Amino acid sequence: MRLPDDLRPAAEKYRAWITGFLAIGKEILYLSQDDVKSIPVTPHEIRSLAEKALVAYSAKQVDMPPKIALHPIRDTFFHAMPAYVPGEFAAGLKWGSCYPGNMKTFGYPQAQGLIIYNDHLSGMPLAVMDCKYVTEIRTAAVTYTAARYLAPKETETAGMIGCGVEGRQHVKNLETVLPNLKRIYIYDIVEKAADALLADLQPAVKASIVKASGYEELVKNSSVIISATVAAEGYSPVIRDEWIGGGKTILLCEGHTLYEDAVYKRADKYVVDSREQVEQFVQYGFYPFGHPEIYAETGEIAAGKAAGRESPGELIVGNNFGMAVEDMFVVRALFDRALEKNIGARLPL
Template identity: 75%
Template sequence: MRLPDALKEAAEAYRRWILECLPIGKELLYLSQDHVKQVPLTPAEVLDLTEKALIAYSAQKVDMPSKIALHPLADTFFHAMPAYVPEQFVAGIKWGSCYPRNREQFGVPQAQGLILLSDHLSGLPLAVMDCKYITELRTAAVTYTAIKYLAPKNVETFGMIGCGVEGRQHVRNILSVLPGLKTIYVYDIFEKAADALIADLQPCIGAQIVKAASYEALVKNTQVIASATIASEGYNPVIKDEWIEKGKTILLCEGHTLYEDPVFKRADKYIVDSREQVEQFVQYGFYPFGHPVIHAETGEVAAGKVRGRENTEELIIANNFGMAVDDMFVVRAIFDRALEHRIGVRLPL
């Protein structure tokens, strides 16, 4: 995909602005996870950027080749995730990994990685930054975008399965998209993770957070259910099809790991962030029974091109596995504001 002629002048003006803060070609900006966290960016801004990213992707305004994947151990992966967004003047790549046993083996979160941002006019590197916090912000924001268009109105109960990095971020600002929530049920196979989520987040959340006794209790008691646990290649579902009633909205961060396959096949609407990516993951063995008929991409629904929820009876499942473009919209904002606020360390090239 090329930079449209109409955007060339603006792209050059943006590059001149960067040059006032950073000598492109001589230095790059390094942002650690702490630096990224220091950058002022509100949850509402992250949600807006992420929704725009999903819409831009589905409108084919983004150059985003499929993820290149390595799978060194069972259930682990490295993903090389490049994207170029001409309208944002952003070109970059995330080199991210997921190692689900990292916490028990090495005492660190399963998702790790770095992002490299480059100047799309010269190809020179602009920044290297930690990807963990950016991933955390944008993954929850993708789920929130799906909830905006797919959940019924006046939802009072939300369930979160998996209380790690992503689960906590999902719960943190959930009232921004489900303002009528009264109860949030949480469940984690590592019970202490659920306890810690409640202890840390309950003081700042205006809904009661309750530890669910089981998967069954959680799914039966909640209208909207999100999960962020382990992306597994195998088929060991723990949530039975028969527990899921019509009318629910189910949001997946880790593919089909948790649920019995028939629930996907009987959903009234099955929505994904990227059709192309689903096909790619079939090749990697992630959908051993094949994927359901895809109703739409999340970005098509957010753009109003395809209808989201149409009545309270629909069972709707959104499977958003994450895309480089989600990162890049946030990365551009983080980079600009880090320069403005002189956050980060400059490294010689």
């Protein structure tokens, strides 16, 4: 995809603005995880950027080749995730990995990596930054966007399966899209992860956070069920089809790991971030029984090209596996603000 001619003057203006802060071609901005976390942005801004990214992707206004993947050990992956967003003058690459056993084996988080952000007019690198926090906030923001269109506005109960990095980020601001929540059920196979989430987040969350005894209690009591656990190859479901009544909104961060296949297959609407990416992951072994018929992409629904939830009784599954374009929208905003606020270190090229 090329930069449209009519956008060239604005692209040059943006580049000139950057040169007021950074000597492009001579130095880069390095943003550590703490630097990225210290950049002032609101949950509302990030959610709105995630929604723009989903819409732009589905409208084919971005260049985003499929992820290039390495799978060194079962259930692990490295993903090279490049994206170019001409309308945002943003181009770059996330090189991220996911090692579910990391905490136990090495004491490291399961998801980590780096982002390289480039000047799309010259190709020069502008910044290198930690990707963990970017991934964290943009993934929750994608789920919030899905919830906004797929769940009833008056939803009073939600459930969060997996209380790690993503689980915590999801629970933190869920009320910004589901303002009537009264209870958020949480469950983690590691009980202390659920205990820590409850202790740390309850003071700032209006709804009561309730520790569920297991999957059954959580799914039966929650209208919206979000999960962020482990993206596993193969099939070993822990959530039974018979527990899932109509009207639920199931939002997955890890693909088809947790539920019996029948749940996905009988959903009234099966929504994904990217049709192309789902096909790609079939080849990697993530959908052993194939994927259900895809109703629409999340970005098509957000753009009003397909209906979201149409009736209270619909069973809707949203499977958003994550896209580089979401990172690039957020990275552009973070990079600009880091320059303005003088955050990060300059490194010579």
